[in-house]
Amino acid sequence: QTVVTQEPSLTVSPGGTVTLTCASSSGTVTSGFHPNWFQQKPGQAPRALIYSTSNKHSWTPARFSGSLLGGKAALTLSGVQPEDEADYYCLLYFGVSWVFGGGTKLTVL
Amino acid sequence: QVQLQQSGPGLVKSSQTLSLTCDISGDSVSSNSAAWNWIRQSPSRGLEWLGRTYYRSRWYYEYAASVNSRITINADTSRNQFSLQLKSVTPEDTAVYYCARDDYSARVYRMDVWGEGTTVTVSS
Helix, strand or coil: CCCEEECCEEEECCCCEEEEEEEECCECCCHHHCCEEEEECCCCCCEEEEECCCEECCCCCCCEEEEEECCEEEEEEECCCHHHCEEEEEEEECCCCEEECCCEEEEEC | CCEEEEECCCEEECCCCEEEEEEEECCCCCCCCEEEEEEEEECCCEEEEEEEEEECCCEEEEECCCCCCCEEEEEECCCCEEEEEECCCCHHHCEEEEEEEEEEECCEEEEEEECCCEEEEEEC
16 A cells, blocks of 8 residues: 655744655655645635645745645745645645545744 | 535454445536545545545446545435445554545636545554
8 A cells, every 4th residue: 555755843033935745655756646735724624725736726825835845746835934834745646546645743933 | 505414433453344424516416527436534544535436428437545445436327425444454454434526527627626525543
């Protein structure tokens, strides 16, 4: 069974930049895995941020961007705001199934 | 816009069947580009994709290996909804269950619409 791995936790200062990554135990993450990224705050359903590597939804703030970096999918937050403190999850498509990463808890401090 | 509204019991007894329904508004369960997913979240397992159904000239069903022997997802075109049945539940199946839409068009895949979540507790 494929495992998708994210950093368990990261800390960033307000106004700073942070990159979260998403790796697959099956190998290099490519655009064919259509990486999706979600933000989740306590008590809420996940909210979609990025789809198919780097595409933003109409509601996604400009400071969020997606890419492929060093064989992984990546989510970069530039100019971090206090309200960005949340859990972030990646999701990869494996042809007949989706697999979520374990999530990254982002602290803004 | 597309909205998903979940319904179903929040308490299920061990060995019984968990059943949830997701009503769709703003899209069709028979859409040629959308697929209809069930996902759950628990502290021990994180977010876990359970399976999906979609229509592309016929109905397709895809399930996670972890629940493949116990899960059924069905679509009801007359009610524009889809459902989850998970048989022989144990306390390990206690989780928040979400329905969600994914859509494949113009060579991009997005999972963009989620239900509000239903907390399901399995009592032993």
